[in-house]
Amino acid sequence: MNPEANSVPAAGQGKGTLRVVQLYPRDMNIYGDWGNALVLQRRISWHGYTPELLEYNVGDPFPDDVDIIVGGGGQDSGQLVIQEDLQDRAAALRDLAEDGTPMLLICGLYQLFGRFFKTRTGAVIPGIGVLDVETHGTDERLIGNVKVATPEFGEVLGYENHSGQTSLGSGVRPLGTTAKGTGNNSSDGHEGARYRNIVASYLHGSLLPKNPAIADFLIRTAAERKFGSFQPGQPDDRYAELAREHAARRPR
Template sequence: MSDAPSAGALTKAPADPSKGSLRILQLYPREMNIYGDYGNVLVLKQRLAWRGYGAEILEHNAGDAFPDDVDLIVGGGGQDSGQVVIQDDLQAIASTLRRLAEDGTPMLLICGLYQLFGNFFRTQDGTVIPGIGVLDLETRGGTERLIGNVVARSDEFGEIHGYENHSGQTFLGDGLRPLATVLKGAGNNAEEHHEGARYRNIVGSYLHGSLLPKNPAIADFLLRTAAERKFGAFEDDGVDDSLAELAREHAAARPR
């Protein structure tokens, strides 16, 4: 059972958030919400609340009208069957997503939606699921499943921790740079020691677990970018991340 809100649900912002509210959209929580990906949305909401901002949490499922005035987009992972279910709807909203991406809307794309924001995903049986071309990457289903804890190093976000579980092997085009260099684990594929991708204000990654609770620097990048675009500034009084640091220490110590 999904831990996301029911279809069409909207979690209202506080009645009078002192610094304003951000509209956070989760894409396809019915089919693309495995390995705790909805936890990324909860982290964004809580880190806003700690700083005096509100959050409106919206969702878009297949067949829904795409909402207006979105400040931040989050997409999660799903099985190949889930990607097939959403592909027609994703293609229908592709031009909107491309426009938002090029305009600088911050986005977090995990696993399955990371793949489908690329050019295509060719499954192991040869089925081609077209992507929407926001990210210049392609994914091919492999015979080896890449599973386990990951530690990667990013010049932008420091050390990144997470958990991967995917058979798709993703290769970046010339227009993308990796999110991080893998220190433990596989990442995008079994060959290159790269994890994820960065393009404009988009963060793409294979890391579940959820990603953001153990990686608050990425969460704050997304929030700061969204707030500065909407309000002109991000008023940050600081957050106590000692528990996140403890979680990171434990994650780093776990075997692959």
């Protein structure tokens, strides 16, 4: 773990500190997923809170007082590297999830927070069972720009690149329905998963710069859990809006 937390100063902060823990950025950080943690850091500051951004990698002591968890994607080799350590942390992560800790899980960690990931060669990588999902590797590559209609966050935009196909069980609901792109698998038209305060998705790009509504959900939920209420600031969404306009025009 990075021994020194990174913080972004801002005038007028004084509402309290929100601690963001990024899981396994050394091995599970592909297609710009690190940007999700940076967006949370900046938007926490814009809302007038003090951000504290920590890394958790294999073998580190797990941080105390976690307010938000962010996890990214990685290749199969990265999943194998973190597998044993993730299992060692499974009970703590399940407790945090059941207690309502907001989490953003992208691609590889979306898969490993499920029941299992079975590779196309038949190897089974066990998950930690936070999410009622299972993933099977295939020879089909699901790749391209994606639009997702969601009931909570409006239109969600991103980019997918995965060969694992995920099926949702009855214990979760989809993040949304794909209007462009594939999403969880090539058959049901769903993308991502929602459970308690967890948002799980295959969308890279990174996701949060183009979808600040999801970032603000994570921040608001964390603040309400920690301080009893959320006092919003005035984030600067000009660049997010431009990014969304550009992404929405892209072909599949």
